[in-house]
Amino acid sequence: MKPNADDGDSLTIFNRSVVYCVSKKLFCSSIQYFEKMFCCDLLESRENKVTLDLDEHSFELIVNWAYSGCVEINMKNVIPLYTCADYLMIDTLTTECNIFFFAKFTLIDLPIILNTATEVTKLVNRNMIDSFISRHFLKIVKSKPFLTFPFETVRRILKLNLWIDSEFQICEAIVKWIDYNPDERKHHFVDLIKLIRWCYVDFDVAYQIKGYRRFNELTQFTSIMCKMANCSNGCSSNRSMQSSLISIFEISKDTIEILIHCKTSSWIPCGLFSLNETISDYIICDEHFSDVVFDAGRKGVRIDWVHRKFRWLNMIGSALAYYGQIYSVIMSHVEIPEAKVFYLDNINQDYSSTDEVFGDSFFEYAGSFVTVGFSKLKKFFCIFPIDRKSWYFGDFTEKTAITGTIIKRTIYIISEDLAFRIIDPVSRSCSKTEPFKEYQFSFENLQLANHESNLILIDKASKDLLTYDIGNKKWTYSGKMINPNLLIAISSVNLPTKHIKKLYMKKDLTLKDYQYYSNDSVAGTSRKSNKWDQCRAQ
Known part of the structure; x- marks a missing residue:
């Protein structure tokens, strides 16, 4: 007692x-x-x-x-x-x-957690929840719980720097939520559409939104729209332009080097990152972490930008693996339409029930997942969307026969025979070409990636880069990366830029700066006393 x-x-x-x-x-x-x-x-x-x-x-x-x-x-x-x-x-x-x-924890609990988590709570803080929502927004809005969220939760979500391709996806989410209970929710419509970042909506998307359900009935539509020069809705940043292209090199078994690509075709070094298996691999993590998924969705790494640490992710095989967590927390609450299973090299041939398909890839598209691979009968197949729990918890084939990526709804695949396929799983179309005959490529060294709707092919052995012009349907040699270390992957990632420490500082000189450093009274005059030139001469 x-x-x-x-x-x-x-x-x-x-x-x-x-x-x-x-x-x-x-x-x-x-x-x-x-x-x-x-x-x-x-x-x-x-x-x-x-x-x-x-x-x-x-x-x-x-x-x-x-x-x-x-x-x-x-x-x-x-x-x-x-x-x-x-x-x-x-x-x-x-x-x-x-x-x-x-x-x-699942999506059902999200409104409760948003109300109890603060910036200083220990188990889960507000930044972690906001980061989780931003990363998985396109999947969350497809779920049943999203339709039942209260107005305060929906408004809170739509204010975040969500990972989207276009503000039109915000428009779709708003209409979907209101249509679930229009009589009680329609008065929230104007408040919610002000959360669309109109400053970053181009003319074509604005025209598409204006003709969308409920928007075409809105009399004050034009007055709600704002522009960068006169923003009235607090459009803080462009949510559809957040990704950066990064490259990962192996320095040793426990150390990697990460570089970020910039617009001038240079790769900016971020330093060395050390392996730390104690980093949590849970689906909810701090905003200073990035999950880099590559190799057709088969491999992944979690990067801690603040402490310069990393850990490899277990992608599939259990409820605790990357895709297993996505299913348990999110996709188990999504009404996924029945999957289309079809052979890619013969679109008109129906899938045979005597055949057996294996997990060879995992592509995410607009909140859904697609898989492409070779079946037991050695037929190239596609499943869209993945509608079975077993695919999230099963295992990949031991050795992949494809490398690929997805841009919008189109899948780009290079198979073991170096054939290049373009697949539209919605229309069930597939084209096949062989554009790499002039290159001495080995399939094991190839990786397809995409960035800002551009298709990139990397030969990890030679470090040669090729780009594909989607409009002209043509591959072009674009350059070569010079780095003595083993190239692991190139991937497009949404980076937490405020948490990334630069190795050096860079500043654009003003006229006053230039005059100071050149020690001239007028810029453009004699440079004999230029301190930089004196330094170089030494």
Whole structure:
């Protein structure tokens, strides 16, 4: 039997608007915070009085737990309970909260978590939730829970720097949410469409939006639209232009080098990153992490830009793997239409039930997933969209026979025989060419990637780069990367630029700067005294 408050020394605890009289002996033996406090020569240890400023409901749960050893954890209390237990140094409770949240969280819980997570909460903070929403927005809006989210949650989501291809996708999400319950939600329409970043909507997309459902009935449509020169909606940045092209090189087994491509065709070094397997691989992570998926979706790496660390991701094979988590947290709540399974080299031939398909790739397109590969009967197939749980939890084939990428709804594939295929899974069309006969390519060294709707082919052995003009349907040699290290991948990634540390500083000189450094009274006059030239001469 655990002691009552009057069995020994009594301890008075003031927590905000509540005061407790508890057993000092019990709390010192159960809660490390009190044990350390009363072992030290602190004022509270002599007065038997403590003042706290903790969430009242969470602290009440901990008081009851101290006396009974029992506490109920749910999504409403898990974040404040973790924060309270962490402050009081109760490791058993923080561990239980951690296990509960990461095992049970799904999209259904998103409105609750958005209400309880703050910028300083420990288990999951607001930046982590915002980052999760931004990365997976196109999948989230296809889910059933999204349709039931309250207005405050939807507005909060649409304000974020979402990973989208076009602001038209924001328009579609708004209409979809309102149409689910139009009588009660239609009065929110104007407030929500102000969250479209009109400053970054070009004429063609604006025209498309104007003719879309509900928008064509809006009388004040023109007055809501804004422009960069006169922004009235707070369009902070272009959400459809957030990606950067990066390259990853292997320095050693435990070290990689990362470079970012800039518009001038130069690769800016970001430094060396060390392997750290203790980095969490959970689907919700801090905003300073990036997940780089490559090799037709078969491989991935999580990068910590702040601490310059990385870990390899287990992509498939269990509920804890990358795609397994995406299914459990998001895709299990999405009504996925029945998959189309068809052979690519013979579009008119129906898929045979006696054949067997294997996971060879995993492409994401507009919130859905597509797979392409070779079947048991050695036929090239496509499944769009992936509608079975088993595909997210199964295994890839041991050795891939394709490399590929997806741009909008078109899949670009190079197979083991170096044939180049362009696949439209929606219209079930496929074209096949052989444009690489003049190159001495080995399939094992090839990787297809895309960036800003441009198709890029990399030969990781020679480090040669080719680009594909989608309009003219023509491959062009574009250059060669000179780096002595092994090229692992080139990939287009949405980068947390504010968290990336530059190795050097660069500044464009003003006229005043130039005059100072050249030591001339007028720019463009004699450069005999130019300090830079003097330095070079030395």
